[in-house]
Amino acid sequence: MSVILNWLIEPLQYGFLVTAIWVSAFVGLVCAVLSCYITLKGWSLMGDAVSHAVVPGVVVAYALNIPFSIGAFIFGFGATVAIGYVKSATRLKEDAVIGVVFTGFFALGLVLVTKIPSNIDLFHILFGNVLGISPQDIIQTLIAGSLTLIVILLRRKDLLLFCFDPNHAKAIGLNTTLMYYTLLTVLALTIVTALQTAGIILVIALLVTPGSIAYLLTDRFDHMLWISSASSIFSCVMGTYLSYHLDISTGGAIVVLLTLIFIVTMFAAPKYGVFAQQQPTPDLPESIS
Numbered sequence: 001m002s003v004i005l006n007w008l009i010e011p012l013q014y015g016f017l018v019t020a021i022w023v024s025a026f027v028g029l030v031c032a033v034l035s036c037y038i039t040l041k042g043w044s045l046m047g048d049a050v051s052h053a054v055v056p057g058v059v060v061a062y063a064l065n066i067p068f069s070i071g072a073f074i075f076g077f078g079a080t081v082a083i084g085y086v087k088s089a090t091r092l093k094e095d096a097v098i099g100v101v102f103t104g105f106f107a108l109g110l111v112l113v114t115k116i117p118s119n120i121d122l123f124h125i126l127f128g129n130v131l132g133i134s135p136q137d138i139i140q141t142l143i144a145g146s147l148t149l150i151v152i153l154l155r156r157k158d159l160l161l162f163c164f165d166p167n168h169a170k171a172i173g174l175n176t177t178l179m180y181y182t183l184l185t186v187l188a189l190t191i192v193t194a195l196q197t198a199g200i201i202l203v204i205a206l207l208v209t210p211g212s213i214a215y216l217l218t219d220r221f222d223h224m225l226w227i228s229s230a231s232s233i234f235s236c237v238m239g240t241y242l243s244y245h246l247d248i249s250t251g252g253a254i255v256v257l258l259t260l261i262f263i264v265t266m267f268a269a270p271k272y273g274v275f276a277q278q279q280p281t282p283d284l285p286e287s288i289s
Helices: 002-013 015-041 044-053 055-064 068-089 094-115 122-127 135-154 156-164 166-171 176-217 221-246 250-268
Strands: none
Touching (some): 002 015, 015 044, 015 135, 015 176, 068 135, 122 176, 156 176, 166 176, 176 250
C-alpha cells in the first residue's frame, strides 16, 4: 500500500507535473464530451482533417508573434469551410474532399516550417509537450476549452438531434447548416485546446477513442458522456504519471493507455463486445401443437 501511495505522491513534488496532470485532465474532459457527438455523427475523419489543417496556422501565428491558438483556430475552421465548399461545388464524396483538403493544409504547414525563421519544434506541434506548457499556453487552453464546453452545453439538445438524425432535425425546423458549422467550430476549438497536451497527431485519438469506448458500453447518451469523460480523464491523469515514472512521451502514454482501455472494452463489453457477440443464441422451446 505504501508503495502505491509513494508512486502517486512522488510526481506531485514537482510543480510542472502537477500542472501537467490537471491540464491534461481538463483537455481529456473537453475532448471526451465532443467525442460523443463526433462518434454519433461519424466525423472521425473530419477530426483528423482539422487537426492536420491547424499546422500552417501555428507557424503563421508564431511568425506574427500572436497567440498560436488564434492562428490554429483560423486555419482549422478555414479548412472545414473549404471542405464544405468543395463538397457542395463538386461531385466528390466527403471522404475524398477531406483527404484532399487536410493533406494540402498539412503540406503547406510543413513548407512554412522550413521557410519561416522561428523556434518552432515540429515534434512538439505533432506530439504535444504538456510537461513544458507555459502559463500563456495554459490560459489559451482554458479559454478554448471553456468556450467549447459552454457552446456544447447551450446547444446540446440541438447538436444531439443533428448528429443522431439530421433529416428529422431539418424536418422539425432546426437550422442544420448552423448546427453543421457550430459542430465544426467546437471541433476546431477542441483541437486548439488539446494542441499542447497531445499534439496534432495524437489529438485524433482523444477525439475518437473515448466516445468509441462509451458507445460500446451503453445505448444512452447521458451515460455515454459520463463513460467517455471518465475513460478520457483517467487516461490523461494516469498517462502523465506513467510518462514520469517510465520516462516516456506524455502524449504517447495517454493515448496508449486510452487505446488499451478501448481494446479491453471492444472484447469485454457486456452487450456489444466481441465475446458477447460470439455467444450462441439460446434455442427457443419447441411450440406446443
